[in-house]
Amino acid sequence: MTNDIARERDAARPRAALLPLLHQKIFAPYKLATLLDAASDHGIPPETVLAGGALTPESVRDPHTRTSVNDYLAACENIVAAGPDAEMALDVGSRLHLSAYGMYGYALMCSPTMRDFFDFAVRYHLLATPMIRLEWRREGELAIWRFTEIYRDAMSFSARTFLVRQQMMMTATHVRDVSGANIAPLRALFDLSDSGNASRDGRRLGCPCQYDQAAHELHYPRSVLELAPQFANRLTHAWLEETCAELIGQAKTASSLTADIYQRLMRSPHRAPSMEAIAQELRITERTLRRRLADEGVRYADITDDVRKRLSLRYLQTTRMTADDIAAKVGFTDTANLRRAVKRWTGQPLGEFRQQAVKAAWTPRREI
Numbered sequence: 001m002t003n004d005i006a007r008e009r010d011a012a013r014p015r016a017a018l019l020p021l022l023h024q025k026i027f028a029p030y031k032l033a034t035l036l037d038a039a040s041d042h043g044i045p046p047e048t049v050l051a052g053g054a055l056t057p058e059s060v061r062d063p064h065t066r067t068s069v070n071d072y073l074a075a076c077e078n079i080v081a082a083g084p085d086a087e088m089a090l091d092v093g094s095r096l097h098l099s100a101y102g103m104y105g106y107a108l109m110c111s112p113t114m115r116d117f118f119d120f121a122v123r124y125h126l127l128a129t130p131m132i133r134l135e136w137r138r139e140g141e142l143a144i145w146r147f148t149e150i151y152r153d154a155m156s157f158s159a160r161t162f163l164v165r166q167q168m169m170m171t172a173t174h175v176r177d178v179s180g181a182n183i184a185p186l187r188a189l190f191d192l193s194d195s196g197n198a199s200r201d202g203r204r205l206g207c208p209c210q211y212d213q214a215a216h217e218l219h220y221p222r223s224v225l226e227l228a229p230q231f232a233n234r235l236t237h238a239w240l241e242e243t244c245a246e247l248i249g250q251a252k253t254a255s256s257l258t259a260d261i262y263q264r265l266m267r268s269p270h271r272a273p274s275m276e277a278i279a280q281e282l283r284i285t286e287r288t289l290r291r292r293l294a295d296e297g298v299r300y301a302d303i304t305d306d307v308r309k310r311l312s313l314r315y316l317q318t319t320r321m322t323a324d325d326i327a328a329k330v331g332f333t334d335t336a337n338l339r340r341a342v343k344r345w346t347g348q349p350l351g352e353f354r355q356q357a358v359k360a361a362w363t364p365r366r367e368i
Contacts, residue, residue, distance in 0.1 A: 025066040027129040030100045032067055033060050038092045044082045049075045064267055073155055080158040086197050089162045090204045093169025098177045101128055107240035110233045115225045117178050124244045132167050143225050145171055147216040161192055164216055171218055180230030185220050189213040239318045257292050265307045269330045275300045309345050316354045
């Protein structure tokens with residue numbers, strides 16, 4: 001069995017994907033911001049979309065805001081209650097380009113191959129504010145996306161229909177984003193009754209739509225896996241995958257105080273707040289913060305050092321930024337402190353570490 005077939009077999013296997021809790025506020029608001037824009041163009045104001053929740057149009061425009069699955073579901077319920085035209089779900093899906101997904105989206109755009117794109121999309125889907133579980137498999141001459149509703153009991157039938165149709169168009173949009181070609185699916189299957197949208201959906205998706213099926217699926221010709229992505233870059237993809245892995249780790253421990261502080265520092269490492277300032281943000285005393293971190297086995301200094309280490313080494317390995325610029329970006333008072341830190345972290349002088357990183361980046365890899 002070849003490696004490719006083994007990978008495709010693994011992709012087809014059901015997996016116990018980590019699912020966020022409905023009210024866990026761990027997602028950037030990119031996706032919700034796009035939803036607000038689309039709703040506005042369809043005559044539904046942002047205040048209507050966000051009614052009943054704590055979010056405001058201003059907070060959704062702030063990249064530091066964190067949202068939950070429930071925030072997005074509630075917004076969809078408000079939209080369908082407002083009676084949008086049948087095109088809106090597909091319109092939202094067509095606007096949700098990969099650039100609306102932060103690091104996850106950029107990593108997908110840089111996928112070395114289309115097969116890597118399919119695999120990566122599933123592996124790191126937690127970062128996409130997932131409303132639907134994403135899987136793919138190869139079946140004969142087909143490459144098939146399968147969409148499983150994971151929160152169907154938490155929404156109305158109208159919202160379910162809205163989200164499934166949005167997901168179909170969104171995935172088709174992502175395939176085009178990465179491939180750079182106007183590739184249409186062969187067919188779209190819906191585990192929903194036909195509400196009179198089949199012909200309209202078919203025109204937008206560019207393929208026949210079949211309702212009352214056993215699953216939600218989008219079928220592509222297997223040959224799509226062999227296409228070369230237009231922005232393929234192995235080095236950038238590898239760096240972004242490390243970042244996505246870190247974000248996944250943070251999501252898994254999103255309820256911990258350490259993860260909360262880590263996220264705050266990663267957003268603005270150049271001006272890392274003091275422990276006292278963090279305590280004030282969290283509305284607890286500095287003493288309580290120190291005690292709770294001790295309960296989790298860490299010190300505040302450990303967290304700030306880890307953030308600076310991860311970012312500094314990443315910039316040295318993957319950018320041409322000067323040492324002065326990196327020092328300023330990650331919050332060192334001067335370049336000498338950065339050089340001492342790199343020596344402590346790696347056992348190598350900064351220049352030597354960077355030279356080895358550049359050499360490794362240009363060493364040909366054995367393809368699998």
